[in-house]
Amino acid sequence: MRSSLLAAAAALAFPSATAQAQPAPPPKLVVAISIDQFSADLFDAYRPFFTAGLKRLASGTAYPNGYQSHAATETCPGHSTILTGHHPSATGIVANAWIDQGAARTDKNVYCSEDERVPGSTFANYTVSPEHLRTGTLGDRLKAVSPGSRNVAVAGKDRAAVMMGGRAVDQRWYWDGKTFSTDLKTAPVPQSVTLLKAAVEVQLAQPRGPLEPNALCQAKGRAYPVSPTLTVGANRLERAAGDTRTFRASPELDGATLALAAGLQQELGLGRGQTTDVLSIGLSSTDYVGHSYGSGGMEMCLQLLALDRELGDFLARLDGTGVDYAVVVTADHGGMDIPERLREQGIAQAQRADPGLAAAEVGKILAPQVGRTTPVLLGEGISGDVWLDRSLPDADKRRVLEAAVQRYRAHPQVEAVFTADELRRTPLPSGAPKQWTLIQRARASFDPARSGDFLVVLKEYISPIARPSTGYTATHGSPWDYDRRVPILFWRKGAGPAERSEAVDTADIMPTLAAMIGLKVAPGSVDGRCLEGAAGVFCSR
Structure with a gap:
């Protein structure tokens, strides 16, 4: 069509293209x-x-x-x-969306191309803007x-x-x-x-x-x-x-x-x-x-x-x-x-993620350890950035972070978990991107003000789409x-x-x-x- x-x-x-020995004049239009x-x-x-x-x-x-x-x-x-x-x-x-628990609206999810400060703007009905x-x-x-x-x-x-x-x-x-x-x-x-x-x-x-x-x-x-x-x-x-x-x-x-x-x-x-x-x-x-x-x-x-x-x-x-x-x-x-x-093409490890890896699910399991009945973790999906509930006392935040990292790292579908502190201490990578380690790749998309308290990386060929639906059977983001x-x-x-x-x-x-x-x-x-x-x-x- x-x-x-x-x-x-x-x-x-x-x-036909010909070799140029001298710089060409600037093009009038870059597409x-x-x-x-x-x-x-x-x-x-x-x-x-x-x-x-x-x-x-x-x-x-x-x-x-x-x-x-x-x-x-x-x-x-x-x-x-x-x-x-x-x-x-x-x-x-740092992502298509992140969570800003300090946002001056009830909805704390923030879309990358919105200005959440606009009155009446919500994550679902946002005001398009290059603000971020x-x-x-x-x-x-x-x-x-x-x-x-x-x-x-x-x-x-x-x-x-x-x-x-x-x-x-x-x-x-x-x-x-x-x-x-x-x-x-x-x-x-x-x-x-x-x-x-x-x-x-x-x-x-x-x-x-x-x-x-x-x-x-x-x-x-x-x-x-x-x-x-x-x-x-x-x-x-x-x-x-x-x-x-x-x-x-x-x-x-x-x-x-x-x-x-x-x-x-x-x-x-x-x-x-x-x-x-x-x-x-x-x-x-x-x-x-x-x-x-x-x-x-x-x-x-x-x-x-x-x-x-x-x-x-x-x-x-x-x-x-x-x-x-x-x-x-x-x-x-x-x-x-x-x-x-x-x-079917021979990639035996390809599978869909365990839905229990979702931040909300893990947050429910960890909540009783700090006397909570609601999830103590916030996240956009099964992998990627995860945030601690900022209303927790500092001592409870440390306990939840340690327990969450330990739990994720023990899961057979998880390749790595990087805390925000670990990413802050990692130098910004340079050189050929093919050679970058996992933590260097994570560091290149880490921002202390917007990224989560830790990052979950699934193993290769584990799809974070646990339950396919119309319009969403496959994805990216790894x-x-x-x-x-x-x-x-x-x-x-x-x-x-x-x-x-x-x-x-x-x-x-x-x-x-x-x-x-x-x-x-x-x-x-x-x-x-x-x-x-x-x-x-x-x-x-």
Whole structure:
């Protein structure tokens, strides 16, 4: 399925890449694309079958071994690294959500892209904001020295648009579950947005029949029961009229997002001014498909091949403008497939987590030790950050912490438990992220003000989804490489192809793009480094 806006654009040929002996002039437009949950494993598996956009982008400077090097491999932390040059320990985005027991509202859960200080804002009905992002993005830095530059963000999730766009954005649009919305209440609504929203409304009102799998996807179409009422693996992504959940877990959402990005680029004239503009795009459907069906079945095959075509149409649209543009593509994290399919593939240790590992469950068991009848631990799920009830006396906190750590460490599905004190004492890691230890990975996404009192790490191939449900059968968020390793692809017309096998970091993207456009980044001021030669970049320029 291809979006009508992009499908109408004719594919244009582009000249063969040639080696560049001298630095090229800065591009007029930088396009940064994040494909949510697009692991390096998926890139490696499907790369031979891409024929359009992803094939072209992979023909530039390809780093198959990029890393979201930290442990908290979730959407918000991952997107916070891509255009800031920093790890989550510096961006402050330690998870999609955390618990702030001091929050001035009854609801103590805090979403990464909200401003909980706004009256009436709740975790379930939040006010979108970049308030929690502590570092500037490429667009923020560029506009600080070049006010005439435009910084535009479009995404299938608000947290992707917020974390890639930053604070100094001219336009920011994201899918809110029903339509595309913005948090910029003073910005005029471009006509392209109004037209796209109307087109999506019409599209949603009609049912969508099943997608037709080619031989590759057909071969992956095996059904796996993951619960008494839920089977995945052989679905063809059909949708009933008005079904917004299935809309987002299909190529339709990515098509709409790219169509909106293309429309804004044309209407705002991005790349046609005297200075460089930034357009960041968050494509979220791959993540929704991965969560809903796992990453190894027919559903993901249909999604990725459609995404390849959609990106081809989008790039052809940019070609047609005559704008000098450069593209970087990466992902906010990878993902783990459903354990049921992994075991069949020979990964015997793949299984679902014991639901008794949830912080609330362990907190109930420990409560009587300190004379409580309610849970003394708070957490978002089965693994990750866990907080002690701050109302406990200090002596009881120490007892609960010691008992909780001992209990978790003794569980056969738990690989490690790191206390906040242990993480504080661990130096910030550097060097090749492939070599980082577990505690170093955890340290890279630790913030003393927001992280928990301890962190629970499940063993490799233990899925924290204990009880699969519609829309949530598989996930990510671990420090293991299937969640950390992501492709990083740089493409620019005229830059020769290069395959680079070294392990690099998503924090390297911002300083590399900064060098490409001549934006100064002080040495040592970010966690990442400039990647010499990426799409013809000269880092010393």
